[in-house]
Amino acid sequence: MAITATAVAGLPEVTAGADLAALIAARVTPSGQDVVVVAHKVVSKAEGAVVALSGVRPGDRARAIAARQGRDPRQVQVILDQTAELVRVTDHVLICRTHHGFVCANAGVDASNAAGDDELIVLPVDPDHSARRLRAGLPGTPAVVITDSFGRAWRNGQVDVAIGVAGLAPLEDWRGLTDSVGRPLQATWIAVADQAAAAADLARTKDSRDPVVLVEGLGRWVTAADGPGVQPLLRPPSEDLFL
Structure with missing residues (x-):
């Protein structure tokens, strides 16, 4: 074979x-x-599952996590929006269970290979x-x-x-x-x-x-x-x- x-x-x-x-x-x-x-x-x-950070308004929880991790609170808010359950928060990553049921880092939200510097790609x-x-x-x-x-x-x-x-x-x-x-x-x-x-x-x-x-x-x-x-x-x- x-x-x-x-x-x-x-x-x-x-x-x-x-x-x-x-x-x-x-x-x-x-x-x-x-x-x-x-x-x-x-x-x-192709499905438009791309988020422009310029349109994201982070909430208090996102701001608190971002302060701990030293990251953009808008990015944290996008991760939280894709999350059904926040499993673990460390000083550098969020372990999330997504709405699909996947357990993964940052709910699968990623900036790599995004077309613009202001964009994040989320899961379908x-x-x-x-x-x-x-x-x-x-x-x-x-x-x-x-x-x-x-x-x-x-x-x-x-x-x-x-x-x-x-x-x-x-x-x-x-x-x-x-x-x-x-x-x-x-x-x-x-x-x-x-x-x-x-x-x-x-x-x-x-x-x-x-x-x-x-x-x-x-x-x-x-x-x-x-x-x-x-x-x-x-x-x-x-x-x-x-x-």
């Missing part, structure tokens, strides 16, 4: 209202067994819907995974993970099956969509401005239906050791 990940070059700067599926289709022709992995920022830009309102819409607009109806970079408990560094999925089984459950020598597996639960996201991130550099990667070789997990999206990957707060 061979898996390849190839960055799709030449995508122009994307602005609100752009037909992202058409822009991708003009540069690559995926098959129905492929996975098109898209960094969320280009999706957010419904990344699964975004993935389904992209899938419907692409030739060949490939699976689509929308990604963002997350940190991990217990480990340094960041890894791209899936925040929106269409047409790909997000998990493969081996619990109750056996390994190669017949021993029962009790905890093996493969995060297929997250691994596709991480593999795609290795095919591009962070400064390449190539937000789209074609991943081939994952056909066994591609589904005809759009499927359940990213939700099966999210651990309920009641089972999260860190919430």
Whole structure:
């Protein structure tokens, strides 16, 4: 079994209202067994999920956190607006549970690759819907995974993970099956969509401005239906050791 990940070059700067599926289709022709992995920022830009700091009025909570962290209170207010639950506040970062259910730093709010110095890019309102819409607009109806970079408990560094999925089984459950020598597996639960996201991130550099990667070789997990999206990957707060 061979898996390849190839960055799709030449995508122009994307602005609100752009037909992202058409822009991708003009540069690559995926098959129905492929996975098109898209960094969320280009999706957010196309959907207008960009906030101009000039229009943000920070509240008292944002000002207090900003004073502790030495950052712009308007930026903190944007993070709070994207947050369903503030899990942890340190001297340099906010750990948030977003309205989508993602637990991540700063609610996924980021200034990198924003078109203007006064802008912040936030996560798409419904990344699964975004993935389904992209899938419907692409030739060949490939699976689509929308990604963002997350940190991990217990480990340094960041890894791209899936925040929106269409047409790909997000998990493969081996619990109750056996390994190669017949021993029962009790905890093996493969995060297929997250691994596709991480593999795609290795095919591009962070400064390449190539937000789209074609991943081939994952056909066994591609589904005809759009499927359940990213939700099966999210651990309920009641089972999260860190919430």
